Amino acid sequence: DQQVKQNSPSLSVQEGRISILNCDYTNSMFDYFLWYKKYPAEGPTFLISISSIKDKNEDGRFTVFLNKSAKHLSLHIVPSQPGDSAVYFCAASAREYGNKLVFGAGTILRVKS
């Protein structure tokens, strides 16, 4: 039973346009959400996070939106660049569970130049 779901295995976007990656979760105990980016043959690297008390967090070209009622979050990348091509993992954690991360299966983003 996947508690964190990324339903789009892949996404292709033109350079300069917006990339929108989506993530759904089922466990209402989750209170912190993170996005990680992963290049081939490397480990995931932290990108951006959001607490459940917020609905938006911005860091440069990256913005994460959280809709608690829908149990949905999304990552917006504007403008998209070829170097953004990677696998993006959504992850969730709960204070109740000691900050153990539960990951989605990932979305492969390809930014075409």
Add this chain to the structure above:
Amino acid sequence: NAGVTQTPKFQVLKTGQSMTLQCAQDMNHNSMYWYRQDPGMGLRLIYYSASEGTTDKGEVPNGYNVSRLNKREFSLRLESAAPSQTSVYFCASSEWATFLDQPQHFGDGTRLSIL
């Protein structure tokens, strides 16, 4: 800026062989983690160590053991490898497991194949 270092990067084992995956971090982090990543799935937590001297099971601990050797090092052992343990293994560390706003830092992984 080594961060989290995992050794080896690649390994091929035969069914029934044993193996220890090594992980070391130089960020003075207190908490360390072992994950596995399989095709079409996200990373799944095998074991973690919230602080030196403690270890706890994660989501998929069966077939594995861990040792928190000291604050820097956290090893993962497969006592009798099985083909189902073919995977990419990632080690991670964070300042404190209970600090939600302290992201985990990952090593580059060990790709393990069991024949």
